[in-house]
Amino acid sequence: MATGRSHRPATRSRGIPEATVARLPLYLRALTALSERSVPTVSSEELAAAAGVNSAKLRKDFSYLGSYGTRGVGYDVEYLVYQISRELGLTQDWPVVIVGIGNLGAALANYGGFASRGFRVAALLDADASLAGRLVAGLPVRHIDELESIVADNQVSIGVIATPAGAAQEVTDRLVGAGVTSILNFAPTVLSVPDGVDVRKVDLSIELQILAFHEQRKAGETEGRQEPDGDVPAVMPA
Ligand SMILES: NC(=O)c1ccc[n+]([C@@H]2O[C@H](COP(=O)([O-])OP(=O)(O)OC[C@H]3O[C@@H](n4cnc5c(N)ncnc54)[C@H](O)[C@@H]3O)[C@@H](O)[C@H]2O)c1
Numbered sequence: 001m002a003t004g005r006s007h008r009p010a011t012r013s014r015g016i017p018e019a020t021v022a023r024l025p026l027y028l029r030a031l032t033a034l035s036e037r038s039v040p041t042v043s044s045e046e047l048a049a050a051a052g053v054n055s056a057k058l059r060k061d062f063s064y065l066g067s068y069g070t071r072g073v074g075y076d077v078e079y080l081v082y083q084i085s086r087e088l089g090l091t092q093d094w095p096v097v098i099v100g101i102g103n104l105g106a107a108l109a110n111y112g113g114f115a116s117r118g119f120r121v122a123a124l125l126d127a128d129a130s131l132a133g134r135l136v137a138g139l140p141v142r143h144i145d146e147l148e149s150i151v152a153d154n155q156v157s158i159g160v161i162a163t164p165a166g167a168a169q170e171v172t173d174r175l176v177g178a179g180v181t182s183i184l185n186f187a188p189t190v191l192s193v194p195d196g197v198d199v200r201k202v203d204l205s206i207e208l209q210i211l212a213f214h215e216q217r218k219a220g221e222t223e224g225r226q227e228p229d230g231d232v233p234a235v236m237p238a
Pocket residue numbers: 099100101102103104105125126127128144162163164165167170171185186187188202203204205
């Protein structure tokens with residue numbers, strides 16, 4: 001979910017809808033798995049199932065890329081990997097900085113999936129001077145006061161925030177002031193950013209709360225089925 005003050009259009013350049021953009025990484029993950037198994041072609045139905053998407057939607061999404069597949073053969077896996085990677089801007093490297101190297105920041109720094117997808121961790125930054133110089137995932141933690149020079153020297157355009165919520169806006173302002181235009185925010189707070197800056201928010205606790213909601217409903221349905229006459233709902237509606 002994008003947050004912040006900036007109003008982003010519903011479609012991106014070349015008229016690709018945001019909803020399609022959001023599914024491209026799902027197709028890419030499924031296609032990469034096929035590519036690793038040296039599978040040359042894939043049908044829209046197979047790929048849709050692997051990506052967890054409806055196949056008509058997949059065909060529509062691929063039509064925005066100008067990719068229609070070949071009847072009876074399907075889509076060329078390698079070419080589609082290239083096309084989607086290019087569309088997502090993954091054919092170039094994106095240096096990122098991670099700010100806040102506590103439990104989460106260190107776990108993110110150790111996550112191999114960034115580098116393998118072209119997101120090079122340029123620096124790890126923290127306000128705690130006692131952490132400076134400590135190696136995390138092979139990189140020395142650097143003091144937040146170095147943020148501006150690191151962003152400029154490495155042409156960083158993506159910042160990852162893993163600080164406590166109370167520090168996240170201040171860190172955002174510094175990142176934006178230094179020239180960062182995309183932020184991945186793990187802190188549980190809404191960030192304000194100027195136009196032209198994209199913010200994506202990741203919050204596992206929100207995902208868990210949604211699962212809790214579904215669990216509660218499932219439990220209610222099961223208990224409801226167990227009622228002898230089924231008249232009395234196990235969970236009273238709010
Ligand atoms: N999105 C999620 O799913 C998810 C999951 C876990 C944690 N979190 C959030 O991630 C954040 C970090 O959690 P944690 O457990 O790693 O906390 P932590 O206390 O272990 O680490 C926070 C780090 O941020 C640093 N910091 C504080 N202010 C700073 C500033 N102004 N500039 C730079 N660094 C600063 C601290 O020195 C510390 O090293 C919290 O906001 C937490 O709520 C989110």
